[in-house]
Amino acid sequence: MRVVVGVSGGIAAYKAAELVRALQRQTVEVHVVMTESAQKFVQPLTFAALTGHKVITSLWDEGDPGAAVPEQNGIDHIAEAQWADALVVAPATANILAKFAHGIADDFLSTLYLAIAAPVVVAPAMNVNMWNHPATQANIETLRQRGVTIIEPGTGELACGMVGAGRMAEPDTIGAAVIAVLGRRRDLAGEVVLVTAGGTREAVDPVRFIGNRSSGKMGYALAEAARSRGARVILISGPSSLQAPAHCEILRVTTADEMRSSVLASMNEATLVIKAAAVADYRPIAVSAQKLKRTGPLTLELAPTEDILAEVVRRRRPGQLIVGFAAETENRLENGRAKLLAKGVDAIVVNDVAGEGVGIDSDTNAATFLTRATAVELPQMPKRQLADRIFDEILALRRPQSVVVELDDERDVEARKKQAIQNRVLEESVPVGAGRRHQLIVE
Numbered sequence: 119m120r121v122v123v124g125v126s127g128g129i130a131a132y133k134a135a136e137l138v139r140a141l142q143r144q145t146v147e148v149h150v151v152m153t154e155s156a157q158k159f160v161q162p163l164t165f166a167a168l169t170g171h172k173v174i175t176s177l178w179d180e181g182d183p184g185a186a187v188p189e190q191n192g193i194d195h196i197a198e199a200q201w202a203d204a205l206v207v208a209p210a211t212a213n214i215l216a217k218f219a220h221g222i223a224d225d226f227l228s229t230l231y232l233a234i235a236a237p238v239v240v241a242p243a244m245n246v247n248m249w250n251h252p253a254t255q256a257n258i259e260t261l262r263q264r265g266v267t268i269i270e271p272g273t274g275e276l277a278c279g280m281v282g283a284g285r286m287a288e289p290d291t292i293g294a295a296v297i298a299v300l301g302r303r304r305d306l307a308g309e310v311v312l313v314t315a316g317g318t319r320e321a322v323d324p325v326r327f328i329g330n331r332s333s334g335k336m337g338y339a340l341a342e343a344a345r346s347r348g349a350r351v352i353l354i355s356g357p358s359s360l361q362a363p364a365h366c367e368i369l370r371v372t373t374a375d376e377m378r379s380s381v382l383a384s385m386n387e388a389t390l391v392i393k394a395a396a397v398a399d400y401r402p403i404a405v406s407a408q409k410l411k412r413t414g415p416l417t418l419e420l421a422p423t424e425d426i427l428a429e430v431v432r433r434r435r436p437g438q439l440i441v442g443f444a445a446e447t448e449n450r451l452e453n454g455r456a457k458l459l460a461k462g463v464d465a466i467v468v469n470d471v472a473g474e475g476v477g478i479d480s481d482t483n484a485a486t487f488l489t490r491a492t493a494v495e496l497p498q499m500p501k502r503q504l505a506d507r508i509f510d511e512i513l514a515l516r517r518p519q520s521v522v523v524e525l526d527d528e529r530d531v532e533a534r535k536k537q538a539i540q541n542r543v544l545e546e547s548v549p550v551g552a553g554r555r556h557q558l559i560v561e
């Protein structure tokens with residue numbers, strides 16, 4: 119496993135050496151990138167000695183003054199981004215957090231952050247007032263929404279003499295968080311994940327539409343989580359004010375019909391289809407060519423839209439997993455299970471959209487991950503975190519399931535073993551019970 123440790127310019131920079139050691143103890147290979155300010159606190163030589171690698175201190179390689187064209191001696195931030203399985207910045211100054219949040223790329227570390235598709239962990243450290251400032255808190259929130267893991271600073275006496283939040287977390291704690299992130303780092307590599315997100319809009323007249331309150335946050339969080347775990351991601355999004363997640367292919371649609379065409383055109387490429395969009399169930403039968411005038415009561419006649427999820431299931435390829443979402447306001451589990459069985463999907467994520475702080479347009483969500491055999495409760499948490507939990511559950515569906523098959527006599531056992539092309543025999547057990555039944559454990 120390979121990790122880039124970024125060090126920015128705070129008093130806690132010296133503790134980054136302990137973080138490097140903590141990661142190395144877990145057999146992680148470490149490269150270190152230092153900002154210019156960080157070098158005022160600690161010499162790059164410290165990290166070079168610890169890692170055995172040259173410390174990257176600039177976008178430009180100043181080590182070769184004789185080069186004919188010095189600009190061509192840039193250090194390759196893209197190659198570094200591809201090398202790393204994760205980036206951890208400790209300490210993370212208020213300044214570097216602001217640059218990450220706003221996409222400023224004026225030194226190696228901030229440029230690397232934009233180029234990296236692997237998970238990013240930051241351990242902020244600063245004076246309590248800097249930490250509590252609305253600008254810093256807004257930047258932290260932006261990064262959290264984008265899937266950056268934030269290791270909250272501790273409270274106590276700070277280097278500046280003040281007391282409050284702002285102390286960098288202990289290097290061992292940061293190291294453990296990096297290892298946890300690495301644990302799931304590439305577990306979706308090789309998968310092509312198609313995610314639908316947001317609501318759709320059905321025109322009533324040239325300026326009005328029937329829509330819903332879906333913000334796209336859950337679908338975008340799923341896209342981001344899949345990407346950071348190594349999948350290729352196709353995100354099909356209804357209208358949304360959210361920034362497109364980095365490194366995902368995004369297809370924008372407006373109506374349920376456009377959503378259908380886009381999903382059907384892309385689904386063949388996908389190994390996993392997650393339908394998190396809130397697609398309109400009805401559309402106006404006639405769309406007025408002119409803006410409707412207020413002339414008295416108005417009745418709109420609506421026709422049902424196509425059931426995209428059912429169509430996706432009908433066209434599924436072998437091995438393709440299909441996960442639907444159900445937004446329920448009552449009888450969540452019963453309705454969710456009914457949808458699971460009626461549609462023939464592998465799993466349904468059931469949301470309670472009527473609860474406080476959960477569901478449509480909110481930043482947090484709680485859900486139940488339903489399969490034919492299981493119901494896993496996922497308690498209220500930020501949508502990005504929930505996205506990772508949902509992928510943990512989806513990946514469990516890919517794991518071989520072992521079952522015990524009981525057979526009446528030995529001839530059945532032999533026959534079963536011969537036809538065990540799909541059902542691989544994991545273990546053969548001895549005859550059981552007085553009735554001489556036989557057991558095979560297969561997957």
Ligand SMILES: Cc1cc2nc3c(=O)[nH]c(=O)nc-3n(C[C@H](O)[C@H](O)[C@H](O)COP(=O)(O)O)c2cc1C
Pocket residue numbers: 125126127128129130153154155156210211212213214243244245248
């Ligand atoms: C002695 C001293 C200590 C500092 N400690 C911190 C700190 O702990 N956290 C922080 O965010 N900024 C701190 N700063 C301010 C940063 O060094 C400054 O904002 C700098 O521009 C950060 O650059 P960088 O983010 O590129 O490393 C400190 C500055 C000085 C002079």
